[in-house]
Amino acid sequence: MSRYIALLRAINAGPKRAVKMERLREVFQSLHFSDVETYIGSGNVVFETSTRNAKALERRIEKGLRRALGYGVAAFVRTAKELARIANSRQFRLAAADGRDFNMIFLAEPLEERLRREVLALRTDTDEFRVHGREIHWLRSEKPGGAGFSNVPLEKTLGKPFTIRGGGTVKKLALKYGGARRGD
Numbered sequence: 770m771s772r773y774i775a776l777l778r779a780i781n782a783g784p785k786r787a788v789k790m791e792r793l794r795e796v797f798q799s800l801h802f803s804d805v806e807t808y809i810g811s812g813n814v815v816f817e818t819s820t821r822n823a824k825a826l827e828r829r830i831e832k833g834l835r836r837a838l839g840y841g842v843a844a845f846v847r848t849a850k851e852l853a854r855i856a857n858s859r860q861f862r863l864a865a866a867d868g869r870d871f872n873m874i875f876l877a878e879p880l881e882e883r884l885r886r887e888v889l890a891l892r893t894d895t896d897e898f899r900v901h902g903r904e905i906h907w908l909r910s911e912k913p914g915g916a917g918f919s920n921v922p923l924e925k926t927l928g929k930p931f932t933i934r935g936g937g938t939v940k941k942l943a944l945k946y947g948g949a950r951r952g953d
Contacts, residue, residue, distance in 0.1 A: 770803065770817040774852050774942060775830055776875050778843040778932040780812030788812075788838065796837045800829055808942055812842075813934075815849075815946050823847070827877065843930035845875040845903075849947035856943030860899060860906040871936030874905035877929070887926045907933075 780788055790807040793814060797805040802816035820826055823846045830844040855873060880888065885900045892898060899906040920933070
């Protein structure tokens with residue numbers, strides 16, 4: 770059995786998409802996953818299965834959630850080891866060292882070169898993007914007046930589903946479930 774983390778898009782993002790974590794665990798258990806846990810109420814589900822194909826797991830989860838909830842939910846599956854590697858990355862350490870905010874954007878597939886260049890071109894004085902495989906590292910500096918980068922340009926550029934998690938959430942998930950190192 771391998772441990773996986775499903776990062777779900779837009780769970781508890783508004784009243785029409787509200788899901789209690791108990792219900793989410795029940796859906797995952799009905800899909801024959803074991804040791805199912807949720808981590809905070811934003812669609813992070815940890816589970817074990819003997820299936821080793823992440824794409825097949827994503828399709829299975831999305832189909833099960835659509836059937837159970839009545840609407841589509843994009844799922845982005847990573848192994849516990851993948852999440853630990855992400856949380857132990859140089860970008861996390863850099864963000865912590867210089868006080869920048871850090872977000873992780875999870876994708877279903879690596880970006881083709883054209884999209885990769887377009888994402889990198891979204892850089893501003895306060896927002897920097899780095900593309901690594903199926904993730905985009907988003908480093909954010911605080912902008913005077915508190916206004917931040919909107920997700921809209923990113924959504925238009927990518928043209929495909931993604932989900933965002935704060936660096937702190939990713940690090941905590943990795944520490945708890947994936948063996949990330951403390952103190953980075």
